[in-house]
Amino acid sequence: MxxxxxxxxxxxxxxxxxxxxxxxxxxxxxxxxxxxVRVNRLPRFVYFSHQVHVTVANLDCERCHGDVGHMAEAYPVVTMNMGWCLNCHEKQPNAAQLKDCVICHQ
Ligand code: HEC
Ligand code: HEC
Ligand code: HEC
Ligand code: HEC
Known part of the structure; x- marks a missing residue:
């Protein structure tokens, strides 16, 4: 920050x-x-890196955080649970194979 x-x-x-x-x-x-005040925080047993999602996968911040620039106060737009992660991975050509438990749980 x-x-x-x-x-x-x-x-x-x-x-x-x-x-x-x-x-x-x-x-x-x-x-x-x-x-x-944190809006999103994953449990500690989950591995998540912004770098790969933002720079390699080229995903906009808004895709996961909503239109933060127009929020008077930031609030979550999605529930960041395991189904949410897996759903997107399934639909992405570069991430469809990322289903192994150890990819996110080390
Ligand atoms: C590169 C310059 C720049 C930096 C760095 C910057 N701001 Fe700003 N900020 C602006 C400008 C320009 C506006 C719009 C001002 C206006 O509308 O009159 C603004 C507006 C705001 C407003 C809304 C003010 C209001 O009541 O309308 C807040 C709150 C704010 N900034 C907080 C921050 C915080 C917190 C940081 C650091 C994390 C930060 N800004 C860093 C340029 C900057
Ligand atoms: C693929 C989805 C995704 C994208 C794209 C993404 N984020 Fe995140 N972001 C997350 C997740 C998941 C967390 C929670 C991470 C954790 O707790 O370890 C998070 C947390 C954050 C936080 C910590 C504070 C909070 O309360 O949420 C900030 C700040 C943040 N992201 C900013 C950004 C910015 C800026 C961009 C674009 C450059 C971006 N994010 C793109 C998923 C994403
Ligand atoms: C909006 C789509 C999207 C969402 C939501 C998303 N991902 Fe991803 N993720 C991707 C894509 C695309 C890649 C592949 C990037 C590449 O290597 O091309 C990826 C790659 C990864 C990787 C492998 C790269 C690395 O960092 O080691 C991990 C781990 C991962 N995601 C974890 C998560 C977790 C955990 C969540 C949920 C909290 C999540 N992702 C949510 C799109 C998404
Ligand atoms: C793409 C990333 C990703 C993959 C792959 C993944 N998980 Fe998760 N998992 C998560 C996230 C994110 C959470 C935290 C969800 C939350 O806080 O609601 C989670 C939570 C969990 C939990 C805790 C549930 C709870 O109620 O607290 C278990 C157990 C779990 N995962 C097992 C697995 C198993 C088994 C696999 C493999 C079949 C797997 N996960 C694959 C991202 C992933």
Whole structure:
């Protein structure tokens, strides 16, 4: 997740009147990390890598996370259970063979 410092690179000057940006600036002044709330978290016994899905399979973020850019607050658009993973793999030419339990459970 991006650091507060990265956000403040722009928000020292952009939208400084906004309550949300003032909240952000508060974290910066107190030198605190942003307490991000996770929306999606797989159980620890599941292996998932963004890199292969985003760069190799070329899937858009929206495909799994919905239209986050237009959400006032991020919320899950799918239930990220095992059936969801397997369903997509089955339909993809490069992933149809990825059914072995040990691919996702190591
Ligand atoms: C490259 C510059 C840039 C960076 C980096 C950046 N932002 Fe922004 N942000 C913008 C711009 C431009 C807007 C739109 C401002 C507007 O509509 O007036 C915006 C808008 C916002 C808004 C909506 C403000 C409002 O009330 O309308 C929030 C909240 C926000 N940013 C949070 C963040 C956070 C958190 C980070 C770091 C994770 C971040 N931004 C990083 C440029 C940036
Ligand atoms: C193939 C589906 C898929 C795609 C495509 C995808 N993600 Fe994810 N994303 C996931 C899953 C699954 C998790 C939960 C991972 C975990 O808990 O280990 C996740 C978690 C995250 C999280 C952690 C925070 C949270 O609450 O969800 C962020 C941030 C995130 N993804 C951003 C992105 C971005 C940005 C892109 C595009 C560059 C992207 N993702 C593309 C499936 C996907
Ligand atoms: C929207 C489609 C889609 C969804 C949803 C999806 N995957 Fe995939 N996944 C792919 C594709 C396509 C590949 C093959 C990429 C390649 O190698 O060309 C892949 C490859 C993989 C691989 C093998 C590559 C590696 O990282 O080692 C694993 C493991 C994997 N996915 C796990 C998961 C898990 C776990 C989930 C659910 C939480 C999931 N995937 C959901 C499309 C998807
Ligand atoms: C493409 C990835 C993938 C493959 C392949 C896969 N799983 Fe899973 N599995 C998952 C995910 C993701 C979860 C977590 C689901 C959730 O949190 O609802 C899960 C959860 C589970 C659970 C726990 C269920 C529960 O109720 O807590 C078991 C047991 C399981 N898998 C067994 C298997 C077996 C056996 C195989 C092989 C036949 C397999 N899995 C293949 C992704 C996969």
């Amino acid at each position: 991006p650091s507060v410092e990265k956000c403040m690179g722009c928000h020292k000057t952009i939208a400084t009147g906004s309550p949300a940006i003032q909240q952000l600036a508060g974290y910066w002044e107190r030198q605190e990390p942003i307490p991000w």
